[in-house]
Structure formats: C-alpha cells, structure tokens
Amino acid sequence: MKNEIVEDDLITRIQAIVDNVDVEGAVSLCSDYHYVDILEALDEMDTDPVRIFMKMLPYEDVAGLLENSWDDFLIMVTPAFTNAELINIFTYMAKADVADLLGFLSTVRRKEILRYMKSADSNILNMILSFDAESCGGIMTTEFIALKENLTVRQALLKLKDIAPKTEIIDYLLVTDNRHRLQGVIDLRDLLVAEDDTLLKDLFEDFPFYVHAEDDQEEASNMITKYDLNILPVVSKSMAVLGVITSEDIIAVIDQEYTEDILAMSGVNAEEEFDSEFFESFKNRFPWLVVNLFTAFLAASVVGLFSATIDTVVALSAAMPIVTGMGGNSGNQTLSIVLTSIARGDMALDKDFKLIMKEIGLALINGALLGAGAGIVLAVKYANPFLGVIMFSAMILNFIVAGVTGFLIPLLLDKMKMDPAVASSIFLTTFTDTCGFFIFLGLATIFLPKLI
C-alpha cells in the first residue's frame, strides 16, 4: 500500500520546510502526501512551527487541511489567520466544514466573519449553524445539484456542466418544483441516456425517503443503512430541500455513534482517545469510578448485613462471588444484544417488551444448568448438599435479575430519551452484585441450621 507513510520522516520534512522558510517545499509536500497524513504529522508538532507551516501554504491547501482536521487542530490553527484570510480559505471548503470551523471561533469573531462574507454564503452558513451539530441539518452537505422539474434534458446537461465542479454529489440530481420542494431524484445514468427534449418531470423517480433538518443524525444513519441509499435529502418543514446527506457523511456518523456506545457502556466519555493527555483521561474516567465506589459500598453493605451468617459458615464467603460474577456476565450478554439492537433502530420498549419473557426463559435454563454444576461442586467439596441447593437456587434467581435488568436498563434509558449505553454496564453490575449477595446470603441465613 502506498499509503504506509513513515510519519517521522514527514515530521522531519515539515520541520526543515519551516526552518528554511521553504514555501515551494511546502506546496510540493501537499501534492506528494494526502492531507490526512500531513495532519497526523502536524499533530505531533508544537503550535509555533505548525502555524508557520500553515501560513506558508496557498489558501486551497489550507482549506484541504482544515476540511480533514479535527477539533483540537482547528482551535490551534485558526488564531494564525486574519478574518480576511479565513474568508478566502472558506471559498475552497464545503459549507458544512466551514460551519464546523466557525463553531470553534469566539462569537464576536464568528459574527464579524459572517458579516463580511457574500450574503449568499453567510445565509447558508447561518442556516447550518442554526441546527444542532448532531442533527441532520448539522451534518448535511449543501453542495448538491437541484434542478427544476420543467427543464429539458438538454438544459439540465448544460447546467450540470456549469455547476458540477462546485458540488459534492453528481451521480444523483434532486428535482424540485418552483418553490424548491422536493419532487423526486434522477440518476445521472438516466439523464445521460435520455432524449434531449424530454422534460425532467417525465424522467424522475419517486423518492420516498427524506429527513427533516431537525431530526437526529441517527435517524438519517438508520435510514441510509436500512435502505442502502446513496443520498438522503434533508428538507425544511415546508418540504423545501436544504441539503443532502450522503453515504460518506454517514460513515462518520456510524463510526462516532458506535464508538460512543462501546465507550459509554463502560463509563468512558466519547471524547477520550487512546492517546489523550493524561489529565484529560483522568477527568474523563474518575467521575464514573466515584459513582462505582458508591455502588460497590452498596453491595458491600449487603454482605455486611449477613456477617453473622458468614461468621458461622465461612465457606459462604468463597462461594458468593460465583453468584455475583456469573450474574454480571450473563446480564452483560443480554445488555450488549439489546444495546446493538437499539443502536440499529430495530428495538424499542413498547413494541418489544414481550421479548423479556425470552430473557427470563434463558435465565431459567442457563441459571439451572450452571447453578446445578456449581451446586454439585460445592456440595461435594464441603460435604453439604444444602449448600449445593442454595447455590443452585441463588444462581437461577440472580440470572433472572440479570436478564431482566440487562433487558430493561437500556430500553428504559432509550424510552426516556437518554443514551441507552451510558454506564449501563456499571448500573447492571450494581444490580447483579447487590441482588446476588442478598439472594445467596439471605437463603443461607434462612437455612443456616442445615448448613452447620
């Protein structure tokens, strides 16, 4: 693969360009490497050389780098440019990327820049900025092709030749009426082979898929994934086309949402990456561990309730983590299936509540089989059949607790419009630990005379 870049070489080369104020070298570097690779090298360097390097580049290359970069980089680099320079750079960037960047500037600076831009551009930017960053309006592309339905194929092709270079999507053309309302979609293939005098209104296909600009990005992601769409129009309340979301836009959304889910399950903030700063990682992970300390004390205090029982039969202290550990893991199985189904938009509390019976059934059979195994081992080891029976019963009951909570926690959070993944694993183990200890030690206390 040609793209296996030796990052260290690139850093050395950029440093030399900066040291020698080698403007030509900077320009040729941008044609030799992909912007993403250059950005990864810049990310390892100090602020000053990075800013000097960026200032040496033509606006088009600055735009290319900014379009591919991430939050920290934007915050680091933008102060190096004047408002006038930024406005020039923006002419080479997609509006959605410009809007992202404007979000990182101070309110004063953002307003100033928007005031000095062409009003056609600033109107679009103000519109994008009015939507939530994770809504369909916040991620849509505004560089699409929309043609009026009363054009002929010849007129459309001429128009296309003119506007195609400025757009991001070309293989699907939106067709609108005179009031910009979406009427349908034409595949460029069909336009290329159609007769010159055909009207677009006789050519377009009905396209029943669209989202509203205020809808959450997950809605667009689920629709594009389910129906395998290339583009999804984004419309206003009055059905006017505002932009489109493409399958490429959705890759970024899916990537982000899934990573968030996996991290959130374990109580990690989605902003943390494997190479985050030490203190950032600490700030991110510590709060959930504090929550966890309280839940751990809850479980411990349940054990404390039964200290007289444990004092009498010390074998219980060795056996009890089996009940809680197994419960936690079996609950996590349920949890992860429910979470991935919710993320795909396949599952909801109202329509799938009956599936809780399946989880209870699985808990009964898994709990009975594994509880029987564990019970027999304990009964033999401590020569006491009652200890085995208690383990067997506790395991079944705690598996039911695990199945029900693993099923309900994410669905209830989702129903309450909260992220179903956030720390769900921590909440689940709180339940399985607390209930597991209570059930096992409670049963042992009731049947204590049989255990001595």
Next chain:
Amino acid sequence: MKNEIVEDDLITRIQAIVDNVDVEGAVSLCSDYHYVDILEALDEMDTDPVRIFMKMLPYEDVAGLLENSWDDFLIMVTPAFTNAELINIFTYMAKADVADLLGFLSTVRRKEILRYMKSADSNILNMILSFDAESCGGIMTTEFIALKENLTVRQALLKLKDIAPKTEIIDYLLVTDNRHRLQGVIDLRDLLVAEDDTLLKDLFEDFPFYVHAEDDQEEASNMITKYDLNILPVVSKSMAVLGVITSEDIIAVIDQEYTEDILAMSGVNAEEEFDSEFFESFKNRFPWLVVNLFTAFLAASVVGLFSATIDTVVALSAAMPIVTGMGGNSGNQTLSIVLTSIARGDMALDKDFKLIMKEIGLALINGALLGAGAGIVLAVKYANPFLGVIMFSAMILNFIVAGVTGFLIPLLLDKMKMDPAVASSIFLTTFTDTCGFFIFLGLATIFLPKLI
C-alpha cells in the same frame, strides 16, 4: 416520514395477493413499497405463501428482493426456483450479490448454474467466489467503469452513455493501461468540463489508494474511513483492477464489525439478534457462561485459601467485593478505549506499547484517590486504621492489574491475529477478581495481628 410502514397491513395485503393469485397486485405492491419493507413483512410469514408470492413476481422484482435480503431468506426462497429461472434472475443482480446467493446453494447446484451461465458472467462469479466472504475481493462490486488511458474525452463520453446503465458507480471512472493495470481515477465532473479531444491519460489524477483482493475487509473500511474516499479500487497481485469498494459497501462492513465487537466483548456470538430463536440464543450464550463458571471458581478458590483469615475478621468478606468490583470497572474503561482504537486501525502493540505507562499512572492516581476514600470509610466504620490502609493498598495494586490487563488483553489478541474483542471482558474480570481477592486477603493475612 413516508417510510413508516405499518408492517401488519403489508402482511395482510401479501396474504390476500397469495390467496387470490393476484399477479397484478403482486407487481403493483413492488412498485408501491421498498423491497426492504416487503422483505420485513415476508420475514414474518410462513414458507409456503412466501414462495408462492415470489414465484408470482417478474424476474426483476425477484432480483430486487434477493439483493436486499439476508441469509435465512435466501435459504428459504431459492428452492422454489429452477436453475434456469435463477440464471434469468441473476441478470438483474449485481455480481457480488449473486456470489453471496450462490454460496447458500449446494455445491452441485452451484456448479450446474455456473456451467449454464454466459462464460463472461461465470468467470467473474468464480473469481468472487474464490475470495473469502470477509475479504476485499468478497465484498467488492464488479460493476464499475474502467476506461483505457488512450481514449479521448469524446470516446469516453460515448462509451459511458453505453455502459453507464449497467454499472453501480458512475461518478468516478477508473483509468487503466492496456493490461488492465490501474493508472488513476477521473472524476466525472472533470470529464464533463474537459475538451473533447483531450486524452484520458492527460486528465486522470494519481490515485494512491487501493487494496488487494485478499486483504481483509477491515483494511478497506479503515482506509475509506480515514481518507474519506468515495471508491477504493481492488486489484490483483499484478495490479489489474478486479473491482471497487464503495463507501456504501463499507457502511455494511462497519455496521457488522462494530456490532460484532460490542457483542464479542460480552461473550455473545455476532449471529445473535434480539429476536433470535430461543434455542439459538441459548446455544450462543451458554458456552461462554461455562467458561465463566470455571473462572468464577478460580476466584472463589482464592477466597477459599484465606478462609481462616476471613473467619478471624469477618468484616473482610464485606470489604473484598469493593476491591474486585472497582478493579473490574476501571479495567473495562481501559479495555473499551483500546478496543475501539484497534477497531479503527489506530493502535497496535508494537507502536503503542509505551502508552501502558499512562494506564499505570492512571491506575496509581485513581486507585489512590478511590482507595483513600474507601479506606477511610472502612477505618472509621470498623474503628481500625489498619483495615483502611490495607484497603488503600489493595485498591492501588488491583487498579494497576486492571489497567495493565485491560491494555494488554486486546492488544495481545490482536497481535496474535485473533479478534481482540472476543470475551475480553470475561477474561479481564477473571484477572481483576482473582488478583483483587488475592491482594486484599493476602495483605490482610500478613497484617492479621493488627486487624484483630
């Protein structure tokens, strides 16, 4: 949203079509609804009516349904069609989808069908079938446009008009030399605005990205995601273009890989869905729970080692789950970050081993702060400062165990070319439970005289 379909209505409508042998109704149903929605309704119905319905449809609609369907559906439906019928249906389907379907037929039937097909088609299919289903060759699209570099723009546009309707991708054209070797890529926008007599070789851009057909699909997914590509050519060892992977193909891959990761972490097989059959779910989850039973006994036997200590100071039995539970959750934080980074292709053992020092540092500070909190509570509650000191020390040590194993388990599995997510959470908690009990009870045993 127009696509909020009432599934039950659709089922009733299909059933009526089948009962009345209403061929026209079947055809108009396919133009009224998206194939995906029809498939979801068919999925709820019995085999016989589904097969009857499918046999009533024109080949083109059968092809549309098969292209969008899933494994179970293919297995259910294909026996209803003769080989000749299938060959006709295949002419409306993308080769990659035909290859998927052939994979579900018996070897005899597959060979027979391939023998009766046009050899141009069966050659492509045999090639796709020769690659692993999860390799780049297994997921690539063979319906792409490749043009020879010595064509003029006029010749290219004429050719395009002719072949575009049969291809899946049109906005990017691959340019090859006379031996089908990839030379570059032309954006259709550039072709549309170029002079008629320009040669393609003067027009194409260098395109440094490609994958080999044998590469794993994750390689394509990482490259497309990282460099935000629209298409990625798939080449043979001699650099001949065999197909392309599009950003839409990759959405399916990402969806699949991430879901697999979340499920695998908790010891659930990726084939399970929230509405899988009861016995299928059982078969899927039980084996990992059996593994877990052994690891739970391992932890229990560590506790058993120290039963004399617990017998002396019963408070230890209440305090010990705090050490293990906290360790498990802090290890899971590390684990989930490392797993998502590996999945994105950002992290590998060799190049990022030094980051283990950060995890150890985080373990020290988190363990010290939370251990101090827990230690003070215990010291006050049981009026014994030594119990507090033991909790404090055990917490720090077990957090280090958690950080190191949460870091190493997925990276070592990845290094050994195994799926880093498989049951990693179960392995992690085995370590944190076993070590947590050993450290805490071991320290308590050493300092037992101080605790009484």
